[in-house]
Amino acid sequence: MSWLPTIIKACYFLAALLFILGLKRMSSPRTARGGIVWAGYGMLLAVLATFFLPDMHNRGLIIAAVLIGVSAAWWTGRRVAMTAMPQMVALYNGMGGGAAAAIGAVELIGYARSSGLLHAVPDTSPLRPEAWAVNGLPPALSPTELALGVLGALIGAVSFSGSMIAFAKLQGWMDKRFVFPGQRAVNLLLLAAAVVVGVLLAIGHASPALIAAFFALALAFGLMMTLPIGGADMPVVISLYNAFTGLAVSFEGFVLGNEAMIIAGMVVGAAGTLLTQLMAKAMNRSIGNVLFGSFGAAGGEAQAIEGAQKPVDAADAAVMMAYAERVVIVPGYGLAVAQAQHKVWEFAQLLIKRGVKVKFAIHPVAGRMPGHMNVLLAEAGVPYDLIADMDDINPEFPATDVALVIGANDVVNPVAKTDPASPIYGMPILDVVNAKQVIVIKRGKGTGFAGIENALFYADNTRMLYGDGQAAVGELVNEVKAIDG
Incomplete structure (x- = not known):
């Protein structure tokens, strides 16, 4: 069926169009509900089209995972109170970043196997079935694909762990802020170490130890970046990690050659970035302060407030x-x-x-x-x-x-x-x-x-x-x- 790939790409294009139109409608309260429905139809179309990719493997497991995820989302979405909506958004956004990081991990492990750096059973991942080599191993990634895969994995891991901390704070499971002397230096060292290990992976040194160290450092940086952030700044944090998740998905879409992921990720990343800028402006903070600052940190002793609160019936x-x-x-x-x-x-x-x-x-x-x-x-x-x-x-x-x-x-x-x-x-x-x-x-x-x-x-x-x-x-x-x- 030589026409099947063309049909799949057409479905991806239509799904991307629905994503963009849906996001456009979400910009106005009057049409936001319809925009969400349009984007939902686009996602449904993209998922269904993916099942028809040539040589797709493990369809049963994928369907089972989809059913479990949809059931959990349906149940929690109907039961969650409006007061808990922010932490639900943070949780789901983190899951998107985690999924992108997981794709990057699979690709890096596959690269290690195909390069002889990891000796194990052949990879049976369905992520890149159309490009499998005859020996059953996934093909070697190009330098560009490898670099984008590492970058997407880094951003996705940071979004995942950071969003989990945001969820825990909004849920009231942990203190609003956690700071200690030298925290910014520690955060920068973690980021620098993650980048250095990522560069080593990107130039082909994808050993199991480096892969594990890379994800450990990326997850730790996401945690440490979010711990000092006060609750009053959570709108900025949520929009920032939303942008991160979109970028991670887009980068991994380039690695997989999946047009729907590329466009959807770029749209979410762009919208999240714009929203982060608007939120930062509303909080009078620069993007650099959002990324590396300790939100809510006072610059000295606050002025005393005189007078008393006066009740009224x-x-x-x-x-x-x-x-x-x-x-x-x-x-x-x-x-x-x-x-x-x-x-x-x-x-x-x-x-x-x-x-x-x-x-x-x-x-x-x-x-x-x-x-x-x-x-x-x-x-x-x-x-x-x-x-x-x-x-x-x-x-x-x-x-x-x-x-x-x-x-x-x-x-x-x-x-x-x-x-x-x-x-x-x-x-x-x-x-x-x-x-x-x-x-x-x-x-x-x-x-x-x-x-x-x-x-x-x-x-x-x-x-x-x-x-x-x-x-x-x-x-x-x-x-x-x-x-x-």
């Missing part, structure tokens, strides 16, 4: 907003924890019916991953035209009668502009403090994920409505309904 807060002209609602991770998005939208609708102009303000890194708050509000049915980003909403805060902050902390902290010793100094924030009145719904008096006090909570125009987010908003709903009669 739900009845008074409801009156303030019911008779306001403009109200801006600022959601944060606490909103997701409380599962309060539906109650918040119900409350906003009551205000809108009374003639109050209501908007939702979203910081680029609010929550634990890029777009976290947008997903929550979309789930509750909030119209897209009521959602404003930071740059658009900040000039409107001085004319805002009441800003309602629900679960947000670090992204509204004024010390980002006033205290050079603060870990978040220089980070663009939502200028909530400039509103005429601020109401903050918060469980207690604890600090945010960055572990620092929030000067907004002590401001003269701020009142604290303590309690669970959903319960507190429910009280506001009842109080406004009581006003309406």
